[in-house]
Amino acid sequence: MTAMVKAEGVHKSFGAVEVLKGIDLEVAPREVFCLIGPSGSGKSTFLRCINHLDKISAGRLSVDGELVGYRQKGDKLYELKDSEVALKRRDIGMVFQRFNLFPHMTAIENVMEAPVQVRGEAKAVARARAERLLDRVGLADKAGNYPSQLSGGQQQRVAIARALAMEPKLMLFDEPTSALDPELVGDVLDVMRGLAEDGMTMIVVTHEMGFAREVGDSLVFMDGGVVVESGNPRDVLTNPQHDRTKAFLSKVL
Amino acid sequence: MTADVNKTDEPDEAPTPAAGPEAIKAIPVRHYGRYVSAVIAVALLASIIYAFSQGKINWDAVPEYFFDDRIINGVGQTLLLTVLSMAIGVVGGITLAVMRLSKNPVVSSIAWGYIWFFRGTPVLVQLIVWFNLGLVFEYINLGPIYKDYWSSFMTPLLTALLGLGLNEAAYMAEICRAGLLSVDEGQTEASHALGMSHTKTLRRIVIPQAMRVIVPPTGNEVINMLKTTSLVSVVQFYELFRQAQDIGQTSGAPVEMYFLAAAWYLILTSVLSIGQYYLERYYARGSSRNLPPTPLQKIKSGVFSLRRPKGVTA
Numbered sequence: 001m002t003a004m005v006k007a008e009g010v011h012k013s014f015g016a017v018e019v020l021k022g023i024d025l026e027v028a029p030r031e032v033f034c035l036i037g038p039s040g041s042g043k044s045t046f047l048r049c050i051n052h053l054d055k056i057s058a059g060r061l062s063v064d065g066e067l068v069g070y071r072q073k074g075d076k077l078y079e080l081k082d083s084e085v086a087l088k089r090r091d092i093g094m095v096f097q098r099f100n101l102f103p104h105m106t107a108i109e110n111v112m113e114a115p116v117q118v119r120g121e122a123k124a125v126a127r128a129r130a131e132r133l134l135d136r137v138g139l140a141d142k143a144g145n146y147p148s149q150l151s152g153g154q155q156q157r158v159a160i161a162r163a164l165a166m167e168p169k170l171m172l173f174d175e176p177t178s179a180l181d182p183e184l185v186g187d188v189l190d191v192m193r194g195l196a197e198d199g200m201t202m203i204v205v206t207h208e209m210g211f212a213r214e215v216g217d218s219l220v221f222m223d224g225g226v227v228v229e230s231g232n233p234r235d236v237l238t239n240p241q242h243d244r245t246k247a248f249l250s251k252v253l
Numbered sequence: 254m255t256a257d258v259n260k261t262d263e264p265d266e267a268p269t270p271a272a273g274p275e276a277i278k279a280i281p282v283r284h285y286g287r288y289v290s291a292v293i294a295v296a297l298l299a300s301i302i303y304a305f306s307q308g309k310i311n312w313d314a315v316p317e318y319f320f321d322d323r324i325i326n327g328v329g330q331t332l333l334l335t336v337l338s339m340a341i342g343v344v345g346g347i348t349l350a351v352m353r354l355s356k357n358p359v360v361s362s363i364a365w366g367y368i369w370f371f372r373g374t375p376v377l378v379q380l381i382v383w384f385n386l387g388l389v390f391e392y393i394n395l396g397p398i399y400k401d402y403w404s405s406f407m408t409p410l411l412t413a414l415l416g417l418g419l420n421e422a423a424y425m426a427e428i429c430r431a432g433l434l435s436v437d438e439g440q441t442e443a444s445h446a447l448g449m450s451h452t453k454t455l456r457r458i459v460i461p462q463a464m465r466v467i468v469p470p471t472g473n474e475v476i477n478m479l480k481t482t483s484l485v486s487v488v489q490f491y492e493l494f495r496q497a498q499d500i501g502q503t504s505g506a507p508v509e510m511y512f513l514a515a516a517w518y519l520i521l522t523s524v525l526s527i528g529q530y531y532l533e534r535y536y537a538r539g540s541s542r543n544l545p546p547t548p549l550q551k552i553k554s555g556v557f558s559l560r561r562p563k564g565v566t567a
Contacts, residue, residue: 053442082451090448100443104461104538114447117457146538159443166447 002065004029004170004201005050009059012045019045021225022059027203027218029169032196034212034233035205037222038248043205044097046222047172050203051092052085063092063170090118093163097175099155101147107134107158108143111165118166126165133161137191153184157191164195171195173204209253213237221245314506315513327496328517334413334482334492339475341418346425350433351455353426364426371423377484380416383407384488409490417485421478428470432463464536472529476522483514493517 005027012020019042027033035043048054049061052069061068069085070077080088101110111130115121134140137157139150147155156176163171173192177185189211196202196215206212212219212233219233221242229242237253240246306312318324352364371379387403394400436459444454483494491499494514501510534547 051446053445086445086448086450089446092446094443094446096439096443098439100437100439102440102443102458102462104536113457114449117453118448162447 003027003062004031004064005033005203006062007046007059008061010046010049010056010061011058012042012049012054013057019225020049020056023222023225023227025220025227025230027201029201030199031201031217032215033201033203034216034219035203035222036207036209036212036219036248037228041222042225043222044174047094047174047203047205050170050172051089051094053094063088086118090114090166091169093166093168093171095156095159095163095171095173095176097178099147099152099159099179101155101159101162103147106144106146107139107150107161110147110158111162114162114166129165130161133164134158136164136194137161138187151184152180153187156180156188160188160191160195169201171200171202173202173206175205175207177206177208207252209237209249221248223248310512311506311509314504314509315516318500318504318506318510318513319516321500323496323500324493324513324517327491327493328521330491331479331482331493332521334410334417334485334490335475335479337414338417338421338482339478341414342421342425342474342478343471345419345422346429347460349422349426350429353430354433368423368426371420372427376416376420376481377487379420380412380485380488383412383416409485409488412488413482413485413490416488417478417481421474424474425471428474429463429467432465432467433459435466436462461536465533468529468533468536472525472532475525475529479521479525480518483518 003026005025007023007025010020010023011018021042023042023046035046037043045054049056050063050068055069066088067077068088069080071080071084072078101107102113105113108127108130111133112123112126115126115129116123131140131143134143137160139154139157139161142150142154142158147158150158156179160176176192177188180188185208189208192202192204192211193215204212204216216233218230219236220230221228221236221240221244223244229236229240229245236245237249240249349364349367352360353368355361355364384407386407390403392400393403393406440458440462441454444458449457482492485492486495486498497510497514498507501507504510531547
């Protein structure tokens with residue numbers, strides 16, 4: 001079985017600053033893959049590289065067997081056109097720390113936007129699916145509300161529904177609960193747990209160790225742009241091998 | 254259920270929390286300065302009006318020509334010119350703003366150069382240049398589609414439109430650029446992550462949000478444009494100002510006709526300001542929890558709040 005995401009020696013620099021210094025990892029289909037680590041360790045950058053919001057500087061990164069951002073012919077790499085990149089992004093859903101809902105559209109319009117505009121779906125079909133998705137994230141009654149009329153947790157659940165509307169094969173979560181009140185975190189994690197149970201492949205950058213332990217299939221601890229330790233979340237979190245991991249976990253647990 | 258139990262158990266306690274503390278009745282601060290300054294302002298205004306009414310101005314000429322056919326025609330032409338020039342300005346401005354923000358250095362330089370030139374020269378000069386471009390280009394030749402002398406191709410309307418519209422585009426470009434930059438980068442990222450193209454992202458996500466920032470200064474530009482159209486009399490275009498001037502020369506009331514034109518400009522700009530209010534309200538949707546009431550709603554709620562006490566006592 002081909003890996004859903006495969007990274008081999010992935011490097012990323014912003015100017016002179018090297019943020020990723022050679023990441024090797026593999027995410028299997030239907031796997032819930034958690035990325036933890038201190039801020040500035042490069043985990044969000046790595047996530048953004050997967051759907052080409054950031055370009056990698058060196059190494060190879062592929063999603064579902066296809067290179068991200070490039071096409072290989074012989075031993076030469078050709079940069080993909082913007083339209084080709086956009087085509088590949090359809091299959092990858094992304095959820096942001098700050099939600100990034102479209103504020104001028106209601107919740108249901110946010111969810112309908114991509115299917116209608118990108119896939120050219122009929123509005124009635126898109127609306128029916130959007131209603132179903134909002135119901136799934138527990139917000140059927142908020143369909144007509146603008147994002148400013150929703151709480152942070154509700155906004156993030158709409159954002160998840162919006163990403164799911166494109167029926168992606170891979171979901172990327174970039175610290176989805178970090179901007180939320182502690183009370184609201186649970187609702188979002190419940191939705192994510194449901195997704196995991198349905199067999200969605202998920203890469204989750206998170207500080208929620210409880211979620212990683214319960215739902216995660218694998219876990220990677222990153223620091224300073226490299227993978228320090230990886231393995232089964234229950235093993236890594238309860239019995240870390242590396243000193244750096246121990247120090248980090250002792251602070252957050 | 255529980256409410257019923259409480260009621261039957263403690264019938265005397267119920268009214269106490271409902272009454273609450275007594276409303277404050279205090280004597281408000283008297284603002285004597287306000288009364289004095291208001292009286293002075295009114296007196297000054299009255300004396301100015303009186304001075305004008307006593308001047309050697311034939312005021313009767315203003316109402317006489319106010320709805321003259323030529324004036325009404327001029328008002329129409331002024332409005333037409335304003336709308337069309339602003340349309341050119343807005344479309345051109347958004348295009349130039351997107352060009353300036355483009356990663357392509359050729360495209361952004363072209364936009365920069367355009368704005369540099371058209372913002373840096375007086376619009377009156379630009380109008381005269383457009384009018385006299387026949388000195389440079391004798392013919393206009395678009396192959397099989399169109400061929401004519403430049404002087405007959407460049408009608409006064411076209412000259413006025415190009416002169417005002419292209420100049421306006423340079424100003425609108427800066428307004429639009431500010432608007433586009435005001436939209437959070439996360440919006441573009443979210444849109445790209447959903448697989449939307451650059452163009453779709455701009456049209457569906459960024460521009461509608463940028464409009465909140467773009468509309469208020471654009472309203473200002475429209476009002477400015479309405480008045481700037483008075484310049485196009487130099488290219489033989491007959492709008493409000495030119496018509497008033499012509500009537501003034503034949504009727505022997507030249508200054509009076511300028512006052513008449515000024516009154517019309519004031520009426521038109523007032524109407525435009527109302528339009529701007531509603532446009533701003535439209536683009537504010539989603540950004541604030543409660544939209545401000547429209548003037549009509551304000552009047553309605555005012556009427557209701559006057560009625561309500563009556564209903565209570567009756």
